[in-house]
Amino acid sequence: MQKKLTITVDERVYDGLHSIIGRRKISQFIESLVRPHVIKSSLEAAYREMALNEARETEALEWADATMGDVADETR
Numbered sequence: 001m002q003k004k005l006t007i008t009v010d011e012r013v014y015d016g017l018h019s020i021i022g023r024r025k026i027s028q029f030i031e032s033l034v035r036p037h038v039i040k041s042s043l044e045a046a047y048r049e050m051a052l053n054e055a056r057e058t059e060a061l062e063w064a065d066a067t068m069g070d071v072a073d074e075t076r
Contacts, residue, residue, distance in 0.1 A: 021029045
């Protein structure tokens with residue numbers, strides 16, 4: 001659900017938003033800037049969910065083990 005918000009900005013900021021972002025895109029622009037600061041990232045939850053996928057974790061572990069072997073063979 002969306003909510004309407006009234007804010008006050010400097011006239012130059014207002015003019016810049018209209019000229020650069022465009023009239024119908026300002027709300028989306030401001031939300032994209034503010035969202036990371038006010039809504040907890042879901043990255044941790046996504047990692048937790050991926051870890052529960054045993055097939056994916058097995059494949060990732062096999063890939064990591066294979067990669068480590070390649071690095072061990074490199075000369076310094």
